[in-house]
Amino acid sequence: MINGSGEGLLYKNEVFQPLRRGQRIPGFIKKVRDDGKIDLCLHKPGIEKVDEAAEKVMDRLKARADYCRGR
Numbered sequence: 663m664i665n666g667s668g669e670g671l672l673y674k675n676e677v678f679q680p681l682r683r684g685q686r687i688p689g690f691i692k693k694v695r696d697d698g699k700i701d702l703c704l705h706k707p708g709i710e711k712v713d714e715a716a717e718k719v720m721d722r723l724k725a726r727a728d729y730c731r732g733r
Contacts, residue, residue, distance in 0.1 A: 664691075670700035677704060 664670050670691070681687070692701040706714060 664689075664700065664702070668700065670702040672702045672704070679704070 670689075672689070687704065689702050689704050690706055692703040694700050
């Protein structure tokens with residue numbers, strides 16, 4: 663259910679956490695198909711996901727560099 667007004671499909675092979683029936687979690691619209699059905703995902707789709715992952719990698723590299731300098 664999407665905001666109480668529509669339904670979407672969340673693919674099992676794209677879910678990497680346990681889910682319960684009736685659970686409310688944030689999600690994202692991945693695609694609206696030609697037949698009007700909506701594909702969903704639990705992570706930011708497309709380039710937004712890449713940007714978020716890149717930011718996490720950069721933060722870890724910076725933290726590691728600070729740690730190495732402190733030796």
